Amino acid sequence: MKFFPFVWRNLLRNKLRSLLTGGAIALAIALVCILRTMPAGFDHFLEQLATNTRISVHNTAGIVYSMPYAYLARVKSVPGVVDAVSWTWFGGAVDKDDGVTFPSFAVDADSIGVVFADLEIAPETLEHFRTHRDGALVGRQTLRQYGWKPGDVVTLSSLVWPLELSFRISGEIPADVDPRFWFQREYFEQALREQGVSFDQAGMIWARVDDPEQVPAVMRQVDAMFRNSEAETTSETEKSFFQNFFGNLEGFVTVIVIVTALVTLCIVFIAANTASMAVRERVRELAVLKAIGFHWKLLFVTLVAEAALLSTVAGGVGAGLSLGLTGMLRAASGWNQQLGPLSGFVVTNALFVQALFLSFFIGILSGVVPSFGASRRSVAATLREVF
């Protein structure tokens, strides 16, 4: 008798129990996967920024404190800086009642492509953006959320400035988890001038450094340039900037981690419960098998294999389920203000595989303790107990 068919058939002996246990484990694993996409999304987001040579420059007092626009030229002149671009927060909303649903910035059209070259925005898109004053570069996440396509004209009302502007979408920023909306600073300045406001500030400056080794030196130099001026600056790598920017999510992530651990523990208990039930019922036949001459180690491995097989198959189903559920989540919501980069809900291959391993180990673990006792118990003791 081959090993695996035997183990599989044992699971089929009590179909209802195997289904119920499998169902419970599948749902719990699905839950674990969905929960883990959140901090995983955050880590992934930061990881992607780790290797680039982009640095951010902002007013030391805070992002809300602006810097003179003139700083941009001076940053560009620092040796080692390939190019620099300014960002100014527009705070645009598609529907005023919904508020801001994605971040929008006025940027310098000529430099944005160079400083953010790693985003791999299509050259034609950049060209359109540069040559059309009302052009807009929009992140894929936002395009999906609103069903926009290149060429569409969209209007945003600013909740921060007394402006309502129309834009023509030049193309996408090709990243699944990117909600950003960029448009020309010139367009922005002109609209403000028409309102009688002359605007010579910038919210943030991003600069690309040519050599990774030079990054710390460039940052020091930039800050030194503006020390003791009205707007002192703090430079940091892009990764560090976003780590800080979303830093307040740490608490939420901690709760997610705790909840994930609790659910995992739950799975162990469910699996252990079933394993012990199955073992208890089969005490008699195990005693008989041992009397016939099967070694307890073989019986033990069989029992554990059963628990592990059930658990792993259920885990696979659960992980698959989480793929479907997160797909629905992504379709239903775009960038979420509260969650930020936690809202990607992407079950990566790594997460999927980890889920399978997790369910496998839980199966082994839950099968070991009850099985160990049962298969080692002496034949005589068992038969005495049963007959």
Place this chain on the structure above:
Amino acid sequence: MIELRNVSRFYRRGADEVHALERVSLEIPAGRFVALMGPSGSGKSTLLNILAGLDRPSDGQVSVAGRKLADLSEDELAAFRAAHMGFVFQFFNLIPVFSARENVELPLLLTHLKKAERRARADTALRIVGLAERATHMPGELSGGEQQRVAIARAIVTDPEIVVGDEPTGDLDAKNAEEVLGLLRALKQDFGKTVVIVTHDPRAERYVDEVLLLDKGVFQGSRPGGQTGASPGHGPGGAATAAPGTAGARP
């Protein structure tokens, strides 16, 4: 007290139709201690279940204590059992989470008696079977013989007219078996109850008034009990169906 007329019981197992009982007619007068005997597969347990109202015949009529069981619904049957029957099973079937006294009280929960009254009756029943001092013990703390005696106490606590037992000594050693059979005898002798047991225990013959024989679902007739050394008999060959009103042919 108990009357069966042309009772048959068949059921399907897979593609086959199994005939557990074939046109059995017999009568058990009140106050008799009767044993149903026969080889394994003879249908004696099926017969017991039907006369006890635990199962319904496929054909024929069953009357117990003057009532036609066919007239009763599921729930009425349950109430009937509660009022007129006491059950003793091979594996004692005590509820493991209840003490001896609580097990004995169980049937009384279906009546409207108050707690104190229930307890008094349970204690009386335990005294009759000689286990008054074990009233608070759990089944797990009692020996096989003691458990069966508690079961008998439970069977008589409502003072039913009929006590029914399915292999009551099947799981007991010789000494305990004799004790239990003696108790069952006392129920008939001292309390006038009608006692019907299914058994393949040869010792039982010495205690019963009459032995009814079954083979392959057919009633083979009866012989008187109380005979020492007699072995469980083979009835007259062929399917001799006794006419209603008689106690069965003598061998």
Place this chain on the structure above:
Amino acid sequence: MALPLRYPLRSLAHRRLRTGLTVAVVALVVIATTLFLALVSSLRRTLVSTGSPENLIVLRKGSDNDGSSQLPLDAYQALRFFDGIVRNAQGEPLASPELVVQPFFFRPDGGRENVLVRGVEPIALDVHDEVRIVEGRMLVPSQGEAVLGRGVAKRYAGTALGGEMKFGRRTWKVVGILESGGSSFESEVWVDARDLAADAKRPIPYSGMRVKVASGADRDALIRRIGADSRWSLEAKPETEYYAKQAESANTLYGLVVGLAVLAGIGAVFGATNTMYAAVQARVAEIGTLRALGFSRGSVLGAFLIESVAIATLGLVVGVLVAWPLGLAVSDALGGIGFGAATFSTNVITLRVGAFDVAVAAALAAAIGLAGGFAPAWRASHLRPVEALRKG
């Protein structure tokens, strides 16, 4: 007649391991759900509890929050004398002009967050009557003084009373701590409006104002008048409405959490059903006996349902008893849990398990107990006594 309550309860105690594991499963689901739910509830509670029903908030038209609005000085000077605004004993209108800026503050571990700093005039305390100075004193204008919300005091570095704190472009002297019954003012820092305007280089010294409406006055008329005034482009709305709108941002989160709770609940139902089926299977002879003795199908059904509901109830109690202190402990250890606020700053909340969260957990446990136990209880009650006894 029904089986006594002792029967299901003692049967549960009899199978200690199986019962214990199932109770643990329900408890874990309850803890996980309650913590998560409490997180979002605490956030929502903080936001919704903010604001006084008698106050109006006046912002630039089209601006959705304090931080992105501007209020011209002459507008303030005119509006404060409008009819319907309460006057204090000295005859001053209870109108509080305020400037909102969000500078960086630093966590003890070096983390950086935006905090809402509100530049106020002394009248602010009278207008925001839910705010109380609980330690130290209120700030005095133009002295570079700051009053910290309780949440801020606990969360960031350098917040000792009497000490100096650096934020914005200068240092400030911490002179007091304020509390506001857990509302979002506790996540703010109050300073003098002019000090702040100078530091943040704001030409317009105020971003908006709050006014207290006199009782008996026509609030809607006042709102209309402010909105219709053609000299400026302003709008007024009740303070509570303004904050309630911000609380809506928590709604999506709620949806997510409830969805996850449902998933977990269904899993627990499967687990409970499994346990109960096994219990029925192990007690087939027992059930047959009870039925033979004359107990009705309904009484058997009821007894088994009680067992599964008891498991779920025990799990609920254990779960809530663990979740409540756990939430507080986690939230304390982290210095409060931070959430991004609509005002581009941080809302510091304490993870507190509230009555609503317990109610949801209880509903979940009830569903688990009933849904999980029903099918097995039905099977138990419909066992045929004859077959059941045969199996024994």
